[in-house]
Amino acid sequence: MKRIALFAAFMIAAALPNGADAITACKLQKPDRDIRKFFPESTGYKTVVSSLKEAGGETLIKEFEARLGDKLDKKYEPADLEHTTYVVLKGEKPIGYVSGVNQKGQFGAMQVFTALDLEGKILKVSYQRVVSPHAKALKTEETLLQFKDLTLGDFYLNAKKAAALRSPNEKSAVDFKATVRAVRKNLIYADFFNLDRKYDKQFHEIKKEK
């Protein structure tokens, strides 16, 4: 009984509120089917788990925030949150990447996934979770096709294509803005972890101009 009492005391002390609300890592719930939908020619995929904190600590987190142009939300985007990338394979040859992020939307957490080719160009964007009364408008092909062929470089240089992204209607503007932020986050993760910082050159160019 004494052991139980000690255990209980420890649990109560540990559970005193002292931090942000918990959020779980963003992984595909049905990876087998979803990867086949993104890449019908794929024969498999390799799951790679990383986190900003483990990969580079505070320095990498600051670099990430500079490229995002915004601070990471401690609740939805904590630095130690695991980030999952699916390296899509045809035989043993990589043919693309799929990854997703959590994003705070107007009505709660969203989960936005992007499929990229090996150069970091967007092939497709999709929602795994979007809790919004405007979800139907956000999920239309017309809305999501706007992202096709964009790269992280387009976001850094604010080129015509990235600047032309439009919400399907006024009511869904907050959630669409959140979606754009989520796509940009996915692209930065891919640039850091898969593309050997291919788009850092554009980032430094725009930084110099400013």
Place this chain on the structure above:
Amino acid sequence: MRKPLWTLTYAACMAAAAFAHAEGTASGELYLAAGGARADNELVSSLRAAAGIEVVQILATESGDWATAALQLRYAHTQNLAMDNRFMQRSGDWGAEIHDAYINLRGLNGRANLRLGRFKTPFGLNPVIDFHRELIPSLSMSNGIPARRWGASLNGQLDSFDYEAAVLGGNQRNPFDKKAGEWTASARVQPYSDGVMQYGVSALWKHQNGASIQDGEQRAAFDLQTVLFAFNGTIEPRLELSVGQRNGKRLYAGEATAVRPMDPWRLTVSARAHQDAAWAIASLRREFSGGPLSFAWEAAFTQELTDLRRPALLMLLHTAF
């Protein structure tokens, strides 16, 4: 084979997998649940304390992921067990519990996978919702359906639906116990949906050795989950219904639940019933994290509607790291 030997064997396999090319997660947990209920004009208490680990490893070669291995263990002290507001008598000993211990081998690019080991029975919402860190178990668990058993299943994600069909042994602890006397076949199908509404249909057939085919137990179930927008937020309704028979006696069970996330709290109200009783349940939960730890508090009040002398109060503290 004895239970500790199984645990060690599986732990050794997991360790070997960790040294091979593997990605995955490992976490630990501390779990403390306490409850009190009125039963036959007496107050009965329950206490459950546990420390556990959970390891999920994805095994891969150059041509991709080929298996997922999972191990979920708890070392628990249980003094009476709270199930709804009926408390089952248990002695207050510490003991090891195996929750999940399986390997799921990918086949046909995820269309036909083979799962071996101890895993959730594919029936109703049991395999869909993770109740491991929650206070109130699923309806299936409290209605005579084994939550987990040793066995094998064929499962997969096809373009238009997910499926899992399993054959499970009758002994909770030893998968090769021929004297266990029963085995269960169970299957669940969930059509593909890219919207917020998801539903599934399940069937279960429990067979007792030596009994005729008509004896034993057969059940069919329907489950549904969705999200509605109301009162400046969301409400997440869940529904689970099952019908069947056991040794000629009609069985039915149903549960309707509504979850209201109220950042940072979560309120759940539900009504459940089966052939012998009905309950109303309300619970309040708060989850938060601090550094590498995450915490959950949950308090639940349950009232048996068919016997108003049986109210119960349950509380949970859960820490994961």
